[in-house]
Amino acid sequence: MFDALHYTYIQNALLAGSLVAVVAALVGYFLVIRGLTFAGHAMSHIGFAGATGALLLGVDPVFGLLVFTIGAGIGIGRLGSNVRQRDIVIGIMMTLTLGLGSMFISLYHSYAEQAYSILIGQVLGISQTDVLVTAIFSVAVMSVILILFRPLLFCSIDPEVAEARGVPVERLSVLFLVLVAITVSMSVQFVGILLIFTLLVGPVATAMRIFQRPLWVIVCAMFLGLSSIWASIIVAANGDWPVSFYITAISFGVYLLVRVLSPLWIGQRNEQCPSVLFTPADTLQPERGPKQAATTQVSGSLQEVSH
Amino acid sequence: MESETLQTSVPVIDVEQLHVRLAGRTILEDINLCIAEGECITVLGPNGAGKSTLFKVLLGLLKPSAGSVRVLGQPPRRGNKQIGYAPQHRVLEAELALRARDVVGFGLDGNRWGPGWPSRRQTSLIDQALEEVDGTRFANVPVGQLSGGEQQRLLIAQALLTHPRLLLLDEPLANLDISREREIVDLITKVCRQRNVTVMVVTHDINPLLSVTDRVLYLANGHGALGMPNEVITGATLSQLYGSPVEVVEALDRLFVVGAQI
Numbered sequence: 138m139f140d141a142l143h144y145t146y147i148q149n150a151l152l153a154g155s156l157v158a159v160v161a162a163l164v165g166y167f168l169v170i171r172g173l174t175f176a177g178h179a180m181s182h183i184g185f186a187g188a189t190g191a192l193l194l195g196v197d198p199v200f201g202l203l204v205f206t207i208g209a210g211i212g213i214g215r216l217g218s219n220v221r222q223r224d225i226v227i228g229i230m231m232t233l234t235l236g237l238g239s240m241f242i243s244l245y246h247s248y249a250e251q252a253y254s255i256l257i258g259q260v261l262g263i264s265q266t267d268v269l270v271t272a273i274f275s276v277a278v279m280s281v282i283l284i285l286f287r288p289l290l291f292c293s294i295d296p297e298v299a300e301a302r303g304v305p306v307e308r309l310s311v312l313f314l315v316l317v318a319i320t321v322s323m324s325v326q327f328v329g330i331l332l333i334f335t336l337l338v339g340p341v342a343t344a345m346r347i348f349q350r351p352l353w354v355i356v357c358a359m360f361l362g363l364s365s366i367w368a369s370i371i372v373a374a375n376g377d378w379p380v381s382f383y384i385t386a387i388s389f390g391v392y393l394l395v396r397v398l399s400p401l402w403i404g405q406r407n408e409q410c411p412s413v414l415f416t417p418a419d420t421l422q423p424e425r426g427p428k429q430a431a432t433t434q435v436s437g438s439l440q441e442v443s444h
Numbered sequence: 445m446e447s448e449t450l451q452t453s454v455p456v457i458d459v460e461q462l463h464v465r466l467a468g469r470t471i472l473e474d475i476n477l478c479i480a481e482g483e484c485i486t487v488l489g490p491n492g493a494g495k496s497t498l499f500k501v502l503l504g505l506l507k508p509s510a511g512s513v514r515v516l517g518q519p520p521r522r523g524n525k526q527i528g529y530a531p532q533h534r535v536l537e538a539e540l541a542l543r544a545r546d547v548v549g550f551g552l553d554g555n556r557w558g559p560g561w562p563s564r565r566q567t568s569l570i571d572q573a574l575e576e577v578d579g580t581r582f583a584n585v586p587v588g589q590l591s592g593g594e595q596q597r598l599l600i601a602q603a604l605l606t607h608p609r610l611l612l613l614d615e616p617l618a619n620l621d622i623s624r625e626r627e628i629v630d631l632i633t634k635v636c637r638q639r640n641v642t643v644m645v646v647t648h649d650i651n652p653l654l655s656v657t658d659r660v661l662y663l664a665n666g667h668g669a670l671g672m673p674n675e676v677i678t679g680a681t682l683s684q685l686y687g688s689p690v691e692v693v694e695a696l697d698r699l700f701v702v703g704a705q706i
Contacts, residue, residue, distance in 0.1 A: 284557050291554035294547060297531040298602070301503045302555040303523020349541040349586055 139371065150260045150370050150380075153268045156275040157324050157336065158362030162344075163282055164320045165337040166355050167313060169345070171293045174338050175224055176213050176314070179231040181321050181333040183209040186234035188255045188325075189241035198255055199270075202322040205234070210314030214307070218296070258329035258381040260370065267326070274323055278316050289313060290351060327366070328381040335381075336362065339388035346399040361391060454517045456481050456610055456642040457502065462511035464497055471497045473666040475511070479659075481609070482640040484632065485670075486653050488677075489663035495646040496532070498663070499612050503529060516609060523555060528603030528611045530596075532618065544590065544598050545570050545583045551602035573601040577631055593624030600631060611635060611643045617652055625652050632656055650677070651698045677701065 142148065168177045184206040191201025209230070216223045242252045254262070282289070292299035292306045300306045324336045344357035369383035459477040463470070471494040479485055487495050500506040501513060504520035513519065516526055528551075549570050553560055574580050577597040582590055590598065596616055603611060613632070617625050633656040636643045645653060650660065650673065660676045662669045664685045669676050676682075677699055682690040690703035 283559050286559040287550075287553060288555055288557065291550045294542065295550065298529055298550070298599075299554060300505060301522065301527075301529045301531075302551075304555045345541055349543060350546065351542065354541060 142371070144374075145265075146261055146263075147370065147374050149263050149265060149268050151367060153263055153271045154260060154327060154366040154370055155363055156271050157320075157327055158340075158366045159359050160275045160278050160320050161324055161336045162340055162358035162362050163279060163355055164317055165341040166351065166358060167282070167289060167293060168317060168337055169341050170290075171313070172220060173213075173314070173317070174334070176227055177317055177321065177337050178334050179227045180206045180209045180213070180314075180318055181325060181330040182231045183234040184318075184321060184325065185255065185330045186238040186241065188330075189238045189252055192251055193241050193245055198251065199322060199326075202255075202325060203319065206318035206321050207315055210318040211311055214311030214314040254329070255325060256329045256331050257379055258325065258327050258332065260327045260380050261374065263326060271323055271326075274319055278319055281312075281316060285309060285312070328384055332381050332385050335385045335388045339385075339392060340365070343388075343392045343395045346395050347402075361388075365391070455479055455514075456483075456516055457644075458512075458514040460512045462501065462513060463509045464494065464501060464506065465509040466497070466506075470666050472501075472663070472668070475663075475668045477661065477668075477670055479642060479644075481642055482636065483658045484636045484643045484645070484653075484656050485659050485661055486650050486657045486673075487644055487646045487661045487663065488648070488650055493663040494666065495663055496614055499529070499531075499614060499644070499646070502610075502612065503527060525606040526609045528606065528608035530599040530603045530611075530613050530616060532614045541586050541588075543584050544579065544587055544594075545574065547587050548573055548579075548598055548602045548605065551605035569605060573605045574598075576604060576634075577601040578627070591624075592619050593621075593627060596620065596624075596628055597631065600628070600635075604635065609641060611641050613643065614646045615648070616645060617647055617649075629653060629656060654699075673699075 142151075165177075168174055184202040187201035187203070187205025188198035189201070190205075191198045194201075212230070213223070213227060216226055238252075242249060288299065288304040289309055291302070292304050292309055296306050320337070321333055324333055328336050340358035340361035341354065343361055344354045348354045348357055365384055365387040368387055369380050373380040373383055455478045457477055457479040459475055462472055462475040462477075464472040475498070487498070489495055497506065501508055502515055502520055504522040504524065515524070545567075549566065551573075552566055552569060571580070571583070574583050577600055579594065579597050579601055582594055582598075587595060587598065600611075600613070600616065603613075616628050616632070620628065629652050632643055632645065632653070635641050636656060644661075647653060650657065654673065657673055659671060660673045662676050662682065662685060664682070665687055667685055669681050669685055671681075677692055679689075679691045682692065682701060682703070686703060688703065690701060693700045693702055
């Protein structure tokens with residue numbers, strides 16, 4: 138089975154795949170804590186129109202992908218933080234661009250296969266140039282996120298106080314989504330547009346069930362992403378099924394396993410701080426905190442609107 | 445020595461004829477404030493009266509349309525470490541895996557670039573802040589698992605981390621039951637009296653804070669009245685503010701504001 142490792146195309150796939158897994162874990166963590174997982178997923182669909190449009194123009198689809206996803210990222214960043222409104226707008230844009238993309242495909246039947254690989258991913262066909270490009274983008278995205286780490290985490294948790302402390306919240310929002318756009322464009326070659334969630338969100342979601350602190354979650358997600366990509370490429374190289382299938386299957390399998398087992402250690406964590414959960418005054422009104430606070434939050438944002 | 449006396453005589457907040465307009469609406473009109481060091485001011489008023497807006501102006505997040513504002517002798521600017529701020533109670537999500545001490549730590553270096561390395565000095569500052577709000581026992585618990593009162597104490601700890609001279613608290617008592625309320629009021633009292641920090645608290649109900657309040661700022665209809673509680677919270681003053689009949693009823697040692705349009 139491991140003979141496959143001798144082939145250049147497999148080595149390319151492993152290299153590029155590793156880079157993408159690492160970046161996707163880092164970016165995906167922020168995507169999850171900022172509640173932007175749907176936006177991330179939608180960006181890949183919006184990118185689809187860019188990719189197929191680029192094919193129509195005879196240009197490398199990755200450029201079309203980048204242009205459209207970055208544009209989508211900037212647009213989403215400026216939509217503001219009202220989640221329901223924002224997600225509706227994103228959904229509408231997404232379906233529009235999907236329709237656009239399918240129209241582009243119908244115009245040129247000869248490009249259908251390339252379009253298919255954009256949808257599903259085809260990592261086993263990438264060249265050394267692709268690896269180099271992926272490496273450059275990966276290093277760039279990771280460096281920027283590392284520089285932005287503290288303020289980005291801060292305004293993801295608490296945008297109001299962050300702003301009061303001088304963090305440029307809106308600009309960071311938009312910049313982050315541009316980084317997501319680049320990561321999505323890079324990841325599409327592996328899992329395709331339809332399955333982007335599995336690289337960006339899957340490992341992070343699993344890691345969050347195991348660890349608490351951001352650093353641990355991110356490192357764990359990187360590890361999970363790397364393992365699933367390596368396993369998928371090696372297994373797929375020996376068979377006929379697409380790599381993206383294996384990536385999603387492994388990702389899901391691991392998540393399910395961790396999810397089912399997680400009450401074992403989460404229960405222990407709770408036991409370590411009994412006073413936190415069982416003080417009499419709190420148990421008198423157990424649901425009061427989050428639900429009513431949510432109401433306060435809603436009225437708070439309504440106030441902003443009326444102001 | 446001379447500069448010390450100069451410093452204590454400069455008001456912490458000096459606002460003259462402040463006007464704030466937002467989206468075509470006048471939120472605040474002709475507001476005048478002079479607040480000295482170590483005072484505890486309770487800011488009252490109906491929803492939309494401009495209480496949070498006033499805070500935003502003091503924090504440099506909002507530019508006034510007219511008037512002069514000086515905070516600690518300087519015009520307001522964003523990221524002023526001398527001001528601690530805890531906005532209206534937010535829901536810190538249940539899945540959020542950040543520990544209480546991590547969230548508190550943001551108050552120290554959350555606005556600095558780079559990933560940051562944990563340092564012993566920072567950890568001890570965070571420990572001190574947590575101890576001050578009696579939060580040491582939940583320092584390592586994920587914030588999502590904390591009760592409303594504990595989250596509130598945490599947020600105050602975060603605001604206190606840079607040893608601010610001015611503390612702005614927006615609705616710190618919202619959604620807390622009586623015993624938790626008292627904890628927060630005791631905390632505010634301690635910070636104000638022992639540390640000589642000027643505190644401004646926005647709230648809907650002054651009663652829990654009557655013991656620590658020095659003066660009241662009542663905002664309504666875009667106007668404000670600043671003074672002792674028994675001067676401001678009277679039928680006469682409030683009727684003038686609202687522009688319509690308001691009565692203040694005192695019952696069971698508590699004050700109730702009653703009016704047609706409130």
